[in-house]
Amino acid sequence: MANDVSGFTAGIPELMILRLLKDQEMYGYEIVQAIAARTLRMVTPGEGVVYPVLHALEKEGALKSRRKTVNGRSRVYYSLTPRGAKKLAALAGHWTSVNNAVQAVLHAV
Amino acid sequence: MRFDALRENLLKDGVAPRHVRRYLAELSEHLDDLTAQQCEAGYDEEDAAIRARARLGDDSELAAAMLEQPGMRSWPARLPWLVFVALPPAATLLLGTLLYAAVYFIGNEAAKINAVVPVPQNLLIGFSVMAMTAISVLAVPVAATLLALLADRQRLKPLWPLLGIALLLLATPMFSSRFGHHAYLGVHYGLVIATKWSVVVRFWPLMLSHALALPPAAWLIRRRSAA
Numbered sequence: 001m002a003n004d005v006s007g008f009t010a011g012i013p014e015l016m017i018l019r020l021l022k023d024q025e026m027y028g029y030e031i032v033q034a035i036a037a038r039t040l041r042m043v044t045p046g047e048g049v050v051y052p053v054l055h056a057l058e059k060e061g062a063l064k065s066r067r068k069t070v071n072g073r074s075r076v077y078y079s080l081t082p083r084g085a086k087k088l089a090a091l092a093g094h095w096t097s098v099n100n101a102v103q104a105v106l107h108a109v
Numbered sequence: 110m111r112f113d114a115l116r117e118n119l120l121k122d123g124v125a126p127r128h129v130r131r132y133l134a135e136l137s138e139h140l141d142d143l144t145a146q147q148c149e150a151g152y153d154e155e156d157a158a159i160r161a162r163a164r165l166g167d168d169s170e171l172a173a174a175m176l177e178q179p180g181m182r183s184w185p186a187r188l189p190w191l192v193f194v195a196l197p198p199a200a201t202l203l204l205g206t207l208l209y210a211a212v213y214f215i216g217n218e219a220a221k222i223n224a225v226v227p228v229p230q231n232l233l234i235g236f237s238v239m240a241m242t243a244i245s246v247l248a249v250p251v252a253a254t255l256l257a258l259l260a261d262r263q264r265l266k267p268l269w270p271l272l273g274i275a276l277l278l279l280a281t282p283m284f285s286s287r288f289g290h291h292a293y294l295g296v297h298y299g300l301v302i303a304t305k306w307s308v309v310v311r312f313w314p315l316m317l318s319h320a321l322a323l324p325p326a327a328w329l330i331r332r333r334s335a336a
Contacts, residue, residue, distance in 0.1 A: 028138075029138070029139050046166015046167065046170045046174075047165050047166060048139060048165045048174070049170060049171060051135050052174045052175040052177070052178045055132070055178065074138075
């Protein structure tokens with residue numbers, strides 16, 4: 001495990017995005033709103049910063065995108081690929097381990 | 110225009126233009142959604158626009174988010190010596206030779222024909238000679254123009270592209286050929302210094318080629334100095 005502090009939190013935006021896209025394809029604005037709603041607005045970065053993460057995930061083959069027009073508005077929709085599903089499983093496993101470790105420290109007598 | 114400053118910063122920091130274009134397009138769409146949301150929440154248009162822009166993130170935050178992702182920088186920004194200096198002479202030689210050989214083939218085959226053919230023999234030979242001359246004259250200016258456009262598109266300092274253009278001038282491919290029984294096709298590299306008028310006359314395609322390659326270099330210097 002990484003011994004620097006950033007190692008604990010690295011990959012969280014990717015994890016949340018991949019998890020959301022596991023259920024359905026979404027566009028950037030929807031993703032940000034969904035993250036804000038599910039985290040009770042605990043995670044509220046500048047909303048635009050989601051796009052570089054989406055583009056990087058697409059570049060590595062974890063996501064695919066397509067432009068789709070809905071209600072007269074054209075938007076880029078993202079969806080999970082099989083590689084993305086594997087990455088999600090790996091990130092979720094890592095996060096669970098980190099979370100368990102932190103919990104163990106917090107609850108140590 | 111929206112995000113002009115962000116666009117310039119991203120390009121100057123080496124992010125590939127295609128990534129910048131896509132990022133700004135999606136930011137723009139996101140901003141429209143946020144503004145509509147704020148209007149629905151009861152804010153007037155001006156307040157809604159200000160609140161939406163704040164929620165989107167400031168330019169430095171948006172730029173930092175893009176710059177920290179791997180693989181977003183362009184080849185010209187990452188390896189300028191390769192893109193502007195090492196590749197152009199080789200690519201110009203290769204493509205120029207292929208094109209030259211293709212049109213030479215047409216003229217040389219036409220020169221061998223003795224029978225009456227649908228397309229007049231002289232027309233084919235004339236086309237071939239003209240096309241070969243055009244390739245000899247335009248190969249380097251076209252390459253220089255592409256380098257200047259590429260550098261300007263990425264907002265790069267002109268050092269590497271100018272070095273590349275200088276190298277193209279020093280290593281301009283010179284083609285020579287003859288049709289018929291003693292046919293040959295040759296390509297030479299070399300520096301020609303015109304000390305006499307007879308040299309200029311003999312190597313006029315090369316001289317013209319060099320003269321035409323200078324305006325793109327001057328244009329690039331002017332553009333980057335003005336930026």
